[in-house]
Amino acid sequence: MSNAPKIARHTIAVLVDNEAGVLARVIGLFSGRGYNIESLTVAEVDHAARTSRITIVTSGTPDVIEQIEAQLGRLVPIHRVVNWTTAKPGIEREMALIKVVGTGEKRVEALRLADAFRARVIDTTHTSFIFEITGAPDKIDAFVDLMRPLGLADVSRTGVAAISRGPEAM
Amino acid sequence: MDRNATAVMSRPAQANSADELSGAEIVIRALKDQGVRHIFGYPGGAVLPIYDALFADNEIIHVLCRHEQGAVHAAEGYARSTGKPGVVLVTSGPGATNAVTGITDALMDSIPLVVLTGQVPTHLIGNDAFQECDTVGITRPCTKHNWLVKDANDLARTLHEAFQIATTGRPGPVVVDIPKDVQFNKGTYVAPGSVHHRTWRPKTDPDLAQIVQAIDLMAHAKRPVFYTGGGIINAGPEASKMLRELVEITGFPITSTLMGLGAYPASGPQWLGMLGMHGTWEANHAMHDCDVMICLGARFDDRVTGRIDVFAPDAKKIHLDIDASQINKNVRVDVPIVADAAKALKEMLHFWKTQRRKVDEPALKEWWTQIAQWRKKDSLKFVTSETIIKPQFAIDRLFAATRGHDTYITTEVGQHQMWAAQRFGFDDPNHWMTSGGLGTMGYGLPAAVGVQMAHPDALVIDIAGEASVQMTMQEMSTAVQYKLPVKIFILNNQYMGMVRQWQQLLHGGRYSHSYSEALPDFVKLADAFGCVGLRAENPGELDDKIAEMIAVKRPVLFDCRVDPKENCYPMIPSGRAHNEMILSDAEDGSAMGEAGKILV
Numbered sequence: 001m002s003n004a005p006k007i008a009r010h011t012i013a014v015l016v017d018n019e020a021g022v023l024a025r026v027i028g029l030f031s032g033r034g035y036n037i038e039s040l041t042v043a044e045v046d047h048a049a050r051t052s053r054i055t056i057v058t059s060g061t062p063d064v065i066e067q068i069e070a071q072l073g074r075l076v077p078i079h080r081v082v083n084w085t086t087a088k089p090g091i092e093r094e095m096a097l098i099k100v101v102g103t104g105e106k107r108v109e110a111l112r113l114a115d116a117f118r119a120r121v122i123d124t125t126h127t128s129f130i131f132e133i134t135g136a137p138d139k140i141d142a143f144v145d146l147m148r149p150l151g152l153a154d155v156s157r158t159g160v161a162a163i164s165r166g167p168e169a170m
Numbered sequence: 171m172d173r174n175a176t177a178v179m180s181r182p183a184q185a186n187s188a189d190e191l192s193g194a195e196i197v198i199r200a201l202k203d204q205g206v207r208h209i210f211g212y213p214g215g216a217v218l219p220i221y222d223a224l225f226a227d228n229e230i231i232h233v234l235c236r237h238e239q240g241a242v243h244a245a246e247g248y249a250r251s252t253g254k255p256g257v258v259l260v261t262s263g264p265g266a267t268n269a270v271t272g273i274t275d276a277l278m279d280s281i282p283l284v285v286l287t288g289q290v291p292t293h294l295i296g297n298d299a300f301q302e303c304d305t306v307g308i309t310r311p312c313t314k315h316n317w318l319v320k321d322a323n324d325l326a327r328t329l330h331e332a333f334q335i336a337t338t339g340r341p342g343p344v345v346v347d348i349p350k351d352v353q354f355n356k357g358t359y360v361a362p363g364s365v366h367h368r369t370w371r372p373k374t375d376p377d378l379a380q381i382v383q384a385i386d387l388m389a390h391a392k393r394p395v396f397y398t399g400g401g402i403i404n405a406g407p408e409a410s411k412m413l414r415e416l417v418e419i420t421g422f423p424i425t426s427t428l429m430g431l432g433a434y435p436a437s438g439p440q441w442l443g444m445l446g447m448h449g450t451w452e453a454n455h456a457m458h459d460c461d462v463m464i465c466l467g468a469r470f471d472d473r474v475t476g477r478i479d480v481f482a483p484d485a486k487k488i489h490l491d492i493d494a495s496q497i498n499k500n501v502r503v504d505v506p507i508v509a510d511a512a513k514a515l516k517e518m519l520h521f522w523k524t525q526r527r528k529v530d531e532p533a534l535k536e537w538w539t540q541i542a543q544w545r546k547k548d549s550l551k552f553v554t555s556e557t558i559i560k561p562q563f564a565i566d567r568l569f570a571a572t573r574g575h576d577t578y579i580t581t582e583v584g585q586h587q588m589w590a591a592q593r594f595g596f597d598d599p600n601h602w603m604t605s606g607g608l609g610t611m612g613y614g615l616p617a618a619v620g621v622q623m624a625h626p627d628a629l630v631i632d633i634a635g636e637a638s639v640q641m642t643m644q645e646m647s648t649a650v651q652y653k654l655p656v657k658i659f660i661l662n663n664q665y666m667g668m669v670r671q672w673q674q675l676l677h678g679g680r681y682s683h684s685y686s687e688a689l690p691d692f693v694k695l696a697d698a699f700g701c702v703g704l705r706a707e708n709p710g711e712l713d714d715k716i717a718e719m720i721a722v723k724r725p726v727l728f729d730c731r732v733d734p735k736e737n738c739y740p741m742i743p744s745g746r747a748h749n750e751m752i753l754s755d756a757e758d759g760s761a762m763g764e765a766g767k768i769l770v
Contacts, residue, residue, distance in 0.1 A: 017369055020318065021306060032311050063498065070495035076315040076335055079369050 242272020401467015
């Protein structure tokens with residue numbers, strides 16, 4: 001299997017009509033055809049135009065990714081599908097809320113690392129912090145890993161939002 | 171001004187609210203404005219207002235089927251034989267869930283259907299109300315699109331969009347779920363012309379650069395083959411006409427999938443027969459050895475390709491499909507063309523002629539010499555019998571007897587379906603209705619009802635198996651009620667023949683539950699239904715019985731007793747390549763191997 005096609009991570013944005021069941025269609029397509037979802041975010045982006053944007057991080061061989069894009073394009077309430085990994089260079093950000101519980105030296109170390117990662121403290125008690133951190137997913141992964149020995153208690157991540165670089169819109 | 175709007179405005183009863191109708195009336199009006207003449211359905215609590223509006227109407231003909239699955243298959247037969255969308259009306263809950271098999275069948279075979287389902291009133295949705303189910307949830311993966319309409323003011327627009335989506339681009343089934351209160355509520359009617367969908371823009375025009383690339387490959391081909399499918403049928407009779415012209419001016423051989431039979435005439439000189447698992451020796455070998463494959467409106471289904479990594483290894487592949495997601499799905503192609511088949515064929519013909527393209531005559535001649543060698547194999551031959559009716563013989567006699575009639579054939583699923591596809595020569599599109607993608611036993615009888623409804627004077631025959639036909643046998647009653655003279659020609663071998671064949675080839679002849687120990691007496695059953703029952707038990711009486719079946723202008727159940735042990739050949743065992751076909755029981759039955767066993 002040495003020449004098996006390489007599985008890579010892709011970020012795909014889907015502009016959809018904001019109608020009932022549209023998210024279920026997208027998710028059902030992924031589960032029904034056996035595609036991966038690593039993260040998925042969805043929110044209305046234009047209230048007047050009734051459009052929402054779904055950003056999906058998925059992984060697969062080039063053939064599978066091509067199928068995912070084509071299958072998404074076939075859904076009726078979809079305006080556009082763009083792959084930020086292949087079609088246009090994109091920029092990705094994710095936000096996370098991270099709760100760390102501890103006292104003494106570990107607490108000081110957590111605060112020091114948060115500062116280095118530009119994570120903000122948004123809630124604090126004598127025994128806990130909640131950090132807000134924004135960045136590329138691997139930066140958040142790294143921060144979470146560093147917090148683990150320091151009393152990591154809870155993590156909530158938004159999933160990826162992505163946009164193209166340069167002046168062009170989606 | 172729009173004629174429909176005028177009609178609504180002129181209604182005296184609507185004087186105070188000129189364009190307000192009840193939801194149920196909106197449904198009927200929308201159907202009429204969409205040109206619907208026939209609908210297939212079954213009433214129930216959640217669609218009573220629509221049935222009441224139907225009662226008041228005398229233009230739309232409602233066909234009462236005996237099961238919602240039957241109603242959907244009937245609509246499929248109607249759609250496939252006319253090119254128009256089939257319309258179904260069923261109630262909530264079990265009405266909708268019973269329709270699911272038919273809807274999935276239509277999705278797999280790209281049949282345009284508009285299925286209207288009743289739903290419990292909006293205030294009860296989510297309440298586990300009587301006969302409630304999440305119809306849009308259940309049918310989401312088996313429709314092209316679906317809607318739950320919660321406001322009577324959205325109903326007309328939604329229905330028009332439903333027709334548009336079902337019939338444009340790659341056709342398919344749609345479901346409109348209408349709660350009972352919405353059927354009673356008043357809403358504004360809008361005519362079809364005023365509806366513009368926000369997102370639906372199917373691509374139907376071909377990219378001309380790709381058309382030129384395609385004909386360039388064709389002009390230089392040494393061993394070309396046309397491989398065509400149901401997309402040609404769906405693109406309308408014009409597409410079949412242009413396909414025939416393209417095949418004729420190039421002189422290339424042509425094969426077709428199960429769904430595409432009739433697009434090119436089986437009596438045509440360049441016809442190789444059907445390809446795939448039960449395709450002919452010449453069609454499959456031509457596919458394997460070709461250097462240019464021109465795939466038009468087919469989707470490289472696993473029944474067609476066999477083992478995918480050795481599929482047509484030397485071929486440059488052209489793939490025309492209206493659905494972009496079919497391109498490179500199973501097989502990577504060299505020239506993709508995403509377009510409506512009729513539009514693409516028109517351009518192919520245009521460029522071929524204006525660029526004065528010529529084929530490679532000497533190479534083509536050699537290719538035909540090779541094909542003639544393959545044809546000599548006579549892969550559809552079978553051993554005849556004086557004493558027992560061979561199923562192949564029965565199909566041959568049926569075909570001979572129907573010459574000169576306007577004949578439409580439907581089938582169930584299994585051996586009889588493959589024998590019909592192999593042996594019944596289809597010369598025209600839209601005359602062959604079969605369940606290809608989903609392989610739905612029980613499709614053929616209700617489909618025949620739908621076909622006969624659309625073509626009252628035609629000879630409509632369901633070539634059936636005794637196992638399949640029992641799945642929707644109750645639709646015989648529908649045929650009797652509407653005086654539809656459908657002929658149910660049952661190749662009765664007492665086995666689920668294809669299951670038995672696979673058990674023989676793959677499971678050591680252990681015929682686990684594939685033999686029907688208790689079969690009804692089909693002749694008596696016909697009598698009970700109030701139709702005609704006929705039986706043929708030996709080859710000598712077959713022709714007379716078939717003639718009698720055709721002559722009688724009533725529905726017929728024909729019990730044709732055939733050899734219970736006959737297998738369907740040729741066959742590409744699962745997991746094998748096109749050039750690894752087996753032709754008879756005499757060849758190694760274990761040819762499938764372990765890897766093939768897990769395939770279906």
